[in-house]
Amino acid sequence: MADKDKLVKISDIILFVVILAIGIIGLIYIISNKEKGAQLRISVDGEVVEEFYLSEDIEHKITTKQGINLVVVKNGVVDVVDADCPDKICVHHVPIDSVGETIICLPHKLVVEIVE
């Protein structure tokens, strides 16, 4: 079989491995540099609307023009437990607890992020 007819060429495999390696190294770097955050910042449409300390447990309902998101802080871990957005991506997202981590609800233009 001629080289151009091959489903997977050597160059494809090299590309795949290189991207995967860079990605995994990047992930390891981020994970190893994780530090527990102290504050929770909630912004809608690029503007900060709410800030909380992670030290206290709260349950807060954010109402935007587009709908609602229910944010829960428990033992320093932040999670979006309910929302009325169509895709529910923010609800399915794993809980976050480190600086720089975010939970995003694109339909509501909502960003929940942890800051120092």
Add this chain to the structure above:
Amino acid sequence: MNTDMKTEDTKNSISPKKYSGKSNKEIALTGVFIALAMILSYLESLVPISFAVPGIKLGLANLVTIVALYKLGLKDTIIISVGRILLSGVLFGNMMVIIYSLAGAFLSILVMVLVKRTKIFSATGVSICGAIAHNFGQIIVAVITLENMNIMYYMIVLAIAGAITGAVIGILAGMIIRNIRM
């Protein structure tokens, strides 16, 4: 618009092939490809993959894009992609979905055409680059609309995901390209 087309048609009825520069077969194929891409993206929305970072998907519609790129050429590929996005966007999504999809598709097709021209990779490599470019395009739109740079972090996860989904779709596309005659 319909009557316009009719008069055009009758005027040029002697040589119908000439007036649009496209053969009937090409037009029909473009339509079939758009329909196929719409069905695939709908099917995909029924089976959400969700691990750690949600929103990752296989990109089945990209199968159609790659096959079109290899079999029909750049112009038809753009028509098929934009057609699919506008139609599914109007039917099942909203304006934001259309903007995100167009950004992803635009960057993805651009990168795939350039990578394909280098002839270094097979359809698999082209597809991997396309998938990552697609994710990058969408992240850029997200950064702009959310006005938040922190979400660029997602790009690392999305690059890994793009490499894997792109490889799967690329191998499938390679099989199809090899086996269909048009």
